[in-house]
Amino acid sequence: MxxxxxxxxxxxxxxxxxxxxxxxxxxxxxxxxxxxxxxxxxxxxTQAHRLDTETTLTRTLGGRDLEIPLSWFRYEEQRIEGFAKQIDLRFELPFGVDGHSEPVDVTLLPRSRARPSAALLDGVYLHQFLPEQLAGPPGLVGKPLRADGGYTDEVVWYDPLSAEPFVAKCSKPIASAATGQCLRTVYLGPGIAAVYAFPEPALQHWRDFDAELTARLGQIGAL
CATH class of the missing domain: 1.20.5 (Single alpha-helices involved in coiled-coils or other helix-helix interfaces)
Structure with a gap:
């Protein structure tokens, strides 16, 4: 056994x-x-959708579905479908000297994470203005901000005559040959805000600035 x-x-x-x-x-x-x-x-x-013959993706932001062409995305990793905390886009718009294109970066994000530049003008910037006034694009007033308020080498440009003014905050370039960069924040459709980042020379076209961008953002359902 x-x-x-x-x-x-x-x-x-x-x-x-x-x-x-x-x-x-x-x-x-x-x-x-x-x-x-x-x-x-x-x-x-990444299934193909079409918008004016270009492949698009659907991203959901602020409770809204946005149909965005692939070529508009600034970063490769955002080229997927689904929910997003923010969406970074880039456009080439005719804001440069003699109508040459200038890059304009657009960041879409929920309204709860942004405050419009026009609201900041009265609520924040006005209390940080230095006495001097700068000459610049026709129709805009340039006011330097106080360095001791945390705004070193920054200038606010705004339309003093409008009830809903164009407002942009620009930083002076670090290098002498570089171009100053500006930021402008606006509310778009319900639940969505946009931050525009662009070269300072584009301020010459400030009257057409928002119209150029909203025409494109309206195509994707952001208005």
Whole structure:
């Protein structure tokens, strides 16, 4: 009997080894299926939509679905479908000297994360103005901000005659050959705000600035 037990024991070990091998094989097959499902999901997220013959993706921001052309995205990693905390776009608009295109970066984000530049004019900037006034684009007033208020080398340009004025805050360039950069924040459609970042020379076209951008943002459903 003892010899029989010794003879059968290796057989039990072989069965156990085979079962373990099968379990490993099934696990590998499961991992393979998981990768296939993930790849299919990625493909579904980038299925082609069309907007004026260009492939688009649907991103949801501030409770709204935005249909955005692929070429408008500033960052490759945002070229997926689904919910977004913010969306970074880039346009080439005719705001440069002699109508040459200038890059304008647009960041879309929920309204709760932004305050319009026009509201900041009365609520913040007005209390930080220095006495001097700068000459600049026709129709705009330039007021330097106080360095001790945290606005070193920054100027606010605004339309003093409008009830809903154009307002932009610009920073002086660090290098002498560089161009100053400006920021302007606006509210778009319900739930969505936009921050525009653009070169200071584009201020020459401030009367057309918002219209140029809203025409494009309206195409994707952001208004």
């Amino acid at each position: 003892a010899r029989e037990a010794q003879v059968h024991r290796p057989h039990h070990h072989a069965i156990g080894f085979n079962l373990a091998a099968i379990a490993v094989l099934l696990a590998l097959v499961g991992i393979g299926f998981a990768y296939l499902i993930d790849a299919a999901g990625r493909s579904a997220r």
